[in-house]
Amino acid sequence: MSHDLDAFMRRHEHLTGDARIDTLHEEFYALLQALREAPREQAADALLALITHTREHFAHEDDEMTSGNYPIRECHIDEHAEVMTSLVQVHERLCQDDHSALPRLVQALEDWFPGHVQHLDSALAQWLVKRRHNAQPIMLRRHAASPG
Numbered sequence: 001m002s003h004d005l006d007a008f009m010r011r012h013e014h015l016t017g018d019a020r021i022d023t024l025h026e027e028f029y030a031l032l033q034a035l036r037e038a039p040r041e042q043a044a045d046a047l048l049a050l051i052t053h054t055r056e057h058f059a060h061e062d063d064e065m066t067s068g069n070y071p072i073r074e075c076h077i078d079e080h081a082e083v084m085t086s087l088v089q090v091h092e093r094l095c096q097d098d099h100s101a102l103p104r105l106v107q108a109l110e111d112w113f114p115g116h117v118q119h120l121d122s123a124l125a126q127w128l129v130k131r132r133h134n135a136q137p138i139m140l141r142r143h144a145a146s147p148g
Helices: 003-010 019-037 040-067 073-095 102-133
Strands: none
Touching: 003 019, 003 102, 019 040, 019 102, 040 073, 040 102, 073 102
16 A cells, blocks of 8 residues: 555545545545455455445535535546546456556555545535535544654
């Protein structure tokens, strides 16, 4: 697993203030980690589990944005669609015993996820909290002291 993504999760930077989205992020991370560590013969199943989760994850966010007329939904929904396309294409290759794209996919997801969360999902979460509660989410994070 990418050290950057591990640190991102350990520092709780995936938290947006929306409990459902935050839980989906934790599940995505766990499934991505399982995919990275999966033996070759289990890679297709691990990717399928990630695809299933991600489809539901993105559908939840897309539905929230669409039903509430979220003002900047198009680019967010388009990004979700692009990620889903990549996941499915690599899964199709795995099913044909072509594993060459899998390491690039895993690395691309590890690189993409923190920025997506910090920019698109955190903005969505703020909008959802404002709409539901007429308030802003407050995120308190405790960082571990760095070794001396």
